Amino acid sequence: MIILNGGSSSGKTGIVRCLQAVLPDPWLAFGVDDFVDALPARMQGSEGGIEFAEDGGVSVGADFRELEAAWAEGIATMARAGARIVVDDVFLGGVASQERWRKVLDGVDVLWVGVRCDSDVAAGREIARGDRTPGMAAQQADLVHLGVAYDLEVDTSRTESLDCARVIAAHVR
Amino acid sequence: MIILNGGSSSGKTGIVRCLQAVLPDPWLAFGVDDFVDALPARMQGSEGGIEFAEDGGVSVGADFRELEAAWAEGIATMARAGARIVVDDVFLGGVASQERWRKVLDGVDVLWVGVRCDSDVAAGREIARGDRTPGMAAQQADLVHLGVAYDLEVDTSRTESLDCARVIAAHVR
Amino acid sequence: MIILNGGSSSGKTGIVRCLQAVLPDPWLAFGVDDFVDALPARMQGSEGGIEFAEDGGVSVGADFRELEAAWAEGIATMARAGARIVVDDVFLGGVASQERWRKVLDGVDVLWVGVRCDSDVAAGREIARGDRTPGMAAQQADLVHLGVAYDLEVDTSRTESLDCARVIAAHVR
Amino acid sequence: MIILNGGSSSGKTGIVRCLQAVLPDPWLAFGVDDFVDALPARMQGSEGGIEFAEDGGVSVGADFRELEAAWAEGIATMARAGARIVVDDVFLGGVASQERWRKVLDGVDVLWVGVRCDSDVAAGREIARGDRTPGMAAQQADLVHLGVAYDLEVDTSRTESLDCARVIAAHVR
Numbered sequence: 001m002i003i004l005n006g007g008s009s010s011g012k013t014g015i016v017r018c019l020q021a022v023l024p025d026p027w028l029a030f031g032v033d034d035f036v037d038a039l040p041a042r043m044q045g046s047e048g049g050i051e052f053a054e055d056g057g058v059s060v061g062a063d064f065r066e067l068e069a070a071w072a073e074g075i076a077t078m079a080r081a082g083a084r085i086v087v088d089d090v091f092l093g094g095v096a097s098q099e100r101w102r103k104v105l106d107g108v109d110v111l112w113v114g115v116r117c118d119s120d121v122a123a124g125r126e127i128a129r130g131d132r133t134p135g136m137a138a139q140q141a142d143l144v145h146l147g148v149a150y151d152l153e154v155d156t157s158r159t160e161s162l163d164c165a166r167v168i169a170a171h172v173r
Numbered sequence: 174m175i176i177l178n179g180g181s182s183s184g185k186t187g188i189v190r191c192l193q194a195v196l197p198d199p200w201l202a203f204g205v206d207d208f209v210d211a212l213p214a215r216m217q218g219s220e221g222g223i224e225f226a227e228d229g230g231v232s233v234g235a236d237f238r239e240l241e242a243a244w245a246e247g248i249a250t251m252a253r254a255g256a257r258i259v260v261d262d263v264f265l266g267g268v269a270s271q272e273r274w275r276k277v278l279d280g281v282d283v284l285w286v287g288v289r290c291d292s293d294v295a296a297g298r299e300i301a302r303g304d305r306t307p308g309m310a311a312q313q314a315d316l317v318h319l320g321v322a323y324d325l326e327v328d329t330s331r332t333e334s335l336d337c338a339r340v341i342a343a344h345v346r
Numbered sequence: 347m348i349i350l351n352g353g354s355s356s357g358k359t360g361i362v363r364c365l366q367a368v369l370p371d372p373w374l375a376f377g378v379d380d381f382v383d384a385l386p387a388r389m390q391g392s393e394g395g396i397e398f399a400e401d402g403g404v405s406v407g408a409d410f411r412e413l414e415a416a417w418a419e420g421i422a423t424m425a426r427a428g429a430r431i432v433v434d435d436v437f438l439g440g441v442a443s444q445e446r447w448r449k450v451l452d453g454v455d456v457l458w459v460g461v462r463c464d465s466d467v468a469a470g471r472e473i474a475r476g477d478r479t480p481g482m483a484a485q486q487a488d489l490v491h492l493g494v495a496y497d498l499e500v501d502t503s504r505t506e507s508l509d510c511a512r513v514i515a516a517h518v519r
Numbered sequence: 520m521i522i523l524n525g526g527s528s529s530g531k532t533g534i535v536r537c538l539q540a541v542l543p544d545p546w547l548a549f550g551v552d553d554f555v556d557a558l559p560a561r562m563q564g565s566e567g568g569i570e571f572a573e574d575g576g577v578s579v580g581a582d583f584r585e586l587e588a589a590w591a592e593g594i595a596t597m598a599r600a601g602a603r604i605v606v607d608d609v610f611l612g613g614v615a616s617q618e619r620w621r622k623v624l625d626g627v628d629v630l631w632v633g634v635r636c637d638s639d640v641a642a643g644r645e646i647a648r649g650d651r652t653p654g655m656a657a658q659q660a661d662l663v664h665l666g667v668a669y670d671l672e673v674d675t676s677r678t679e680s681l682d683c684a685r686v687i688a689a690h691v692r
Contacts, residue, residue, distance in 0.1 A: 014647030020213035021646050026222075026236055028211045028244070038201045040193035041476050049199075063199055067256050071201070074251035083243035124681035127540050128533030130387050158677075162643035187474030194473050214649050297508035300367050301360030303560050331504075335470035366559035372568075372582055374557045374590070384547045386539035395545075409545055416602035417547070424593035429586050 001079045001108055002027075002086040002168065003101060005148060006115030007140030009126040011156035011164070012088040015115065018165030019086055023172060028078065031088040035071050039064070056135020058092060069100065076104045088115075090140060095147030113168055114145055114153035121157045174252045174281055175200075175259040175341065176274060178321060179288030180313030182299040184329035184337070185261035188288065191338030192259055196345060201251070204261040208244050212237070229308020231265060242273065249277045261288075263313060268320030286341055287318055287326035294330045347425045347454055348373075348432040348514065349447060351494060352461030353486030355472040357502035357510070358434040361461065364511030365432055369518060374424065377434040381417050385410070402481020404438060415446065422450045434461075436486060441493030459514055460491055460499035467503045520598045520627055521546075521605040521687065522620060524667060525634030526659030528645040530675035530683070531607035534634065537684030538605055542691060547597065550607040554590050558583070575654020577611060588619065595623045607634075609659060614666030632687055633664055633672035640676045 002019070006012045016029045036050060043049025048063035060068075079085050091097035098112070117125075122137035152171055154164035175192070179185050189202045209223060216222025221236035233241075252258050264270035271285070290298075295310035325344055327337040348365070352358050362375045382396060389395025394409035406414075425431050437443035444458070463471075468483035498517055500510040521538070525531050535548045555569060562568025567582035579587075598604050610616035617631070636644075641656035671690055673683040 014644075017214070017649040018643070018646050021215065026213050026216055026240060028240055029213075030211055034207065034211075038203055038207075040199050040202075041190070042194065043199055067199060067201055070251045070254035070256035073254045074247035074249075074256075076247075077250035078243045078247035081243035081246045083240050083247075121679060124537070124679050125533075127537050128680035130536040160640060160643050161647035184474075187471075190476040191470070191473050294506060297364070297506050298360075300364050301507035303363040333467060333470050334474035363560065367561065372559050372562055372586060374586055375559075376557055380553065380557075384549055384553075386545050386548075387536070388540065389545055413545060413547055413602050416597045416600035419600045420593035420595075420597035420602075422593075423596035424589045427589035427592045429589035429593075 002111045004088040004113045009122045009137040010117035014161035018162045027084040056139045072104045091144040112150045114150040116155040118157040175284045177261040177286045178264045182295045182310040183290035187334035191335045200257040229312045245277045264317045285323045287323040289328040291330040348457045350434040350459045351437045355468045355483040356463035360507035364508045373430040418450045437490045458496045460496040462501040464503040521630045523607040524610045528641045528656040529636035533680035537681045546603040610663045631669045633669040635674040637676040
């Protein structure tokens with residue numbers, strides 16, 4: 001299993017698609033965005049769910065955390081059942097987020113990958129995408145890496161997604 | 174857990190969104206479309222993956238089935254971990270598809286819901302959506318229900334999604 | 347040229363896709379949603395642009411109206427240049443919106459179509475879509491038809507998009 | 520008016536969104552993708568419409584050209600009516616495509632911008648996007664610039680969208 005962690009607009013999804021293309025075996029891709037899409041619409045913008053502040057800040061509540069934990073356990077089961085899985089996540093809690101994954105992934109072989117991107121580059125790409133609350137990229141660029149331990153790190157500031165994917169793929173057994 | 178089964182363009186997704194809105198507790202929604210999106214792009218249109226024929230026929234291969242089984246086990250784990258989950262699926266194998274779910278859902282309380290839609294109505298809605306291979310709706314309208322046992326059935330031909338959702342919600346403990 | 351007017355979630359887009367399918371000649375489809383997508387992101391949620399209130403109310407400003415007028419003139423030119431065009435719009439200003447179109451469409455043959463949908467049915471479909479501010483459907487259901495004159499009207503409350511499209515197509519010379 | 524020309528996956532759309540963000544006045548954005556979306560579904564993959572070959576080749580037919588000409592005239596009218604407009608296009612016909620625009624834009628002040636991207640970089644980004652026929656980027660990278668005259672050119676191979684947009688914006692009166 002591969003877990004990519006990086007801030008909003010750091011280029012995780014592009015790397016995931018390239019990984020699926022360059023890895024010879026079929027890998028399933030899941031991300032925290034899929035989890036958020038699976039939530040009831042009313043939990044987007046509510047205290048117990050997930051809130052996006054006007055400055056790009058993101059906060060999540062108790063209901064969100066509870067369902068997210070069940071979701072992560074399910075992903076772990078898929079891996080144990082033999083599926084190759086790449087997950088892209090945004091560790092809003094830094095090392096605490098990594099610990100939550102570690103707990104459910106006991107016994108699963110994980111390659112931890114940090115996806116870095118300079119704050120100003122990510123902020124520019126956020127404008128170019130046009131579908132995210134402005135400010136998220138800058139707020140999360142460093143925050144999500146606090147205290148997190150990686151097997152390897154890539155930096156999309158000046159490296160293409162496909163090249164990052166090739167570096168990661170070389171570490172996959 | 175709730176499992177909705179129905180052919181393409183029978184209105185499953187609309188019912189799921191309405192269910193998430195009318196049920197007081199938060200329910201996570203997953204569907205076979207999410208699973209297909211999680212596959213590598215190259216498995217769409219390949220023999221081992223999933224193929225969409227020009228006449229709307231759909232066939233899936235061995236790699237698809239293997240990964241799908243792992244995905245279903247993961248969904249079952251999420252339910253066992255306490256998450257309320259509604260799944261929408263297309264039982265291309267009819268009762269055999271239902272059996273695959275039953276096997277991984279041992280011990281999980283499931284409400285089986287059949288989503289019916291007259292073949293010609295579904296075919297018309299397929300045109301109105303504009304994003305599906307023409308012919309899928311007609312091909313799947315009856316096929317997916319062959320031999321499948323339900324706790325309740327709804328028919329979207331002349332009933333709105335929200336009304337179908339209310340009927341289903343009344344059966345949720 | 348065909349202009350469809352109806353409230354949010356009344357089913358205009360589905361009818362447009364069906365019209366393009368049943369009409370033997372190729373028709374280009376444009377809608378007010380395309381115009382809004384063409385605006386700078388910052389005009390969404392600004393006083394001069396377009397604002398979506400929490401109750402589903404929609405208000406547009408001076409910059410919006412000015413650019414919209416230029417857009418409508420362009421659509422009129424496409425029609426005069428020989429393209430068959432179907433437009434779907436939301437006449438937030440009722441008859442005043444129709445007058446704006448009439449002014450730029452001088453000399454163009456237009457089939458005016460009202461797309462009705464019972465307020466509660468449209469509100470239910472808004473929930474089933476899941477991508478619109480709740481309340482828009484109910485607020486606009488009657489409002490957009492105030493004082494507007496039509497060549498024909500269809501009602502999607504109990505008629506499928508494809509059937510509505512066939513009725514409209516029968517009026518196209 | 521600004522016209523950006525570049526191959527598939529050269530980064531035109533990202534530059535357009537950044538342009539809309541950095542230019543102080545509101546600019547409307549239209550692209551050839553919007554035109555293709557406006558066509559009837561059946562013209563995608565038909566001889567008279569637009570065809571995407573398996574190797575990424577794209578060919579368009581007589582019906583496509585006729586409707587496209589009307590569309591371009593409409594865009595020209597919008598510009599003459601006072602709207603600031605940025606168009607992104609793919610000049611499959613090279614200089615002939617530019618001539619088609621010149622003809623309808625008589626009297627309109629146009630800034631012609633070439634968007635270059637190294638063929639292999641564009642091909643990598645095509646994989647990262649995951650929503651285009653593989654091969655289009657490589658096929659179009661040079662083709663679309665054949666004989667075309669520009670006021671300025673940008674190269675996204677090693678320059679971010681936002682920086683390209685700033686260079687272009689500096690040329691806008």
